[in-house]
Amino acid sequence: MKKPEAIERCNCEVIHEEVVNQVKGQMPQEETLYDLAELFKVFGDSTRIKILWALDAAEMCVCDIAALLNMTQSAISHQLRVLKQAKLVKNRKDGKVVYYSLDDEHVRQIFDQGLDHIREE
Numbered sequence: 001m002k003k004p005e006a007i008e009r010c011n012c013e014v015i016h017e018e019v020v021n022q023v024k025g026q027m028p029q030e031e032t033l034y035d036l037a038e039l040f041k042v043f044g045d046s047t048r049i050k051i052l053w054a055l056d057a058a059e060m061c062v063c064d065i066a067a068l069l070n071m072t073q074s075a076i077s078h079q080l081r082v083l084k085q086a087k088l089v090k091n092r093k094d095g096k097v098v099y100y101s102l103d104d105e106h107v108r109q110i111f112d113q114g115l116d117h118i119r120e121e
Contacts (some may be wrong), residue, residue, distance in 0.1 A: 042086040043114070047071070048079050052102065052111055055089060059101040 027033075042048060050069055054060055062080065066073045080100055083089040090103045102108055 039086055042082060042088065043110075045079070045082075047075075048083055051076070051079055051083065052088065052107070055100055055102050056108055056111060059099045061097050061099050065100070 028036075047069070051065060054065055054068055060068070062073050062076050065071075065080075066076045069076065080089060080091075084091070087103050088107050089100050091098050091100045093099075
């Protein structure tokens with residue numbers, strides 16, 4: 001990870017009211033911003049990121065994901081529950097087997113955008 005750069009500060013005391021009011025008028029509701037922050041928290045766990053990576057590549061069952069990540073099925077199930085509650089993954093049942101996949105194209109786009117961002121130099 002890169003060393004954080006110093007943030008430059010403005011030395012003036014002038015408030016640019018036109019800009020402030022324009023941005024304030026466009027800002028989403030507080031509840032929406034809270035929900036967005038909660039969504040990004042879900043991405044803050046490396047195990048969940050690994051699961052999303054795997055499900056971006058292929059639809060998989062808990063057993064397969066557990067074998068891939070060298071984890072217990074219980075641990076994977078717990079993480080899948082969190083991802084499902086956040087509407088990032090979905091499942092389908094085929095007989096006794098439950099297969100998981102990314103919920104929709106938006107999840108793939110969020111994931112890809114994040115990867116693009118950290119790969120920038």
